[in-house]
Amino acid sequence: MNNEIINALLxxxxxxxxxxxxxxxxxxRTVLETGTYAPTSMGRxxxxxxAVQNAGLRQELTEMNAKVMGVDSDPYYGAPTIVLVFATKGARNAVQDASLALGNMMNAAHAIGLGSCWINxxxxxxxxxxGRSIMQRLGxxxxxxxxxxxxxxxIDKQPAAPKPRKANYYRVVK
Structure with a gap:
């Protein structure tokens, strides 16, 4: 199918x-705004x-993430911007709502020629x-x-070609 949105997703x-x-x-701003248009539970x-571009805070986040991961390398792969997505702890759909925002932003980044990677x-x-202290500092x-x-x-180095999709990845039941 020849469609810009479908092509970006694929x-x-x-x-x-x-x-x-x-x-x-x-x-x-373009990437962040697309995150605000992701579907959320009951439109809440x-x-x-x-978005963190401050070098000092970025370094602090890198060190925290590396410690949790148990590595000395940069878990953010040297990206100059880190985008954090928070949601209400314990809310019924917090993970789903935040995940959709992250997904929207990854697809938007790609559509305008930027690279992104979901970081855990x-x-x-x-x-x-x-972490709570940083959240306080962020207001x-x-x-x-x-x-x-x-x-x-x-993007500094193009990512590898996509892996073939697994057999029976989806099913249609009529």
């Missing part, structure tokens, strides 16, 4: 190598989206005194959990 890949230059404000718009371990990172309300993050930036 060709997006996780990027794990970024150029050091920061994305433009317009590009960032529960997720809180925070934020649940553990922000469920610590340091976030109490009672949130961080569902996930995106590394975001200009």
């Amino acid at each position: 060709t997006r890949r996780s990027v794990r190598s970024y150029k050091p230059q920061q994305v433009t404000d317009d590009e960032l 718009q529960d997720p809180w989206i925070v 371990r934020e649940l553990e990172m922000f469920d610590t005194p340091l 976030l309300p109490e009672g949130l959990t961080c569902v996930g993050a995106l590394s975001l930036g200009y």
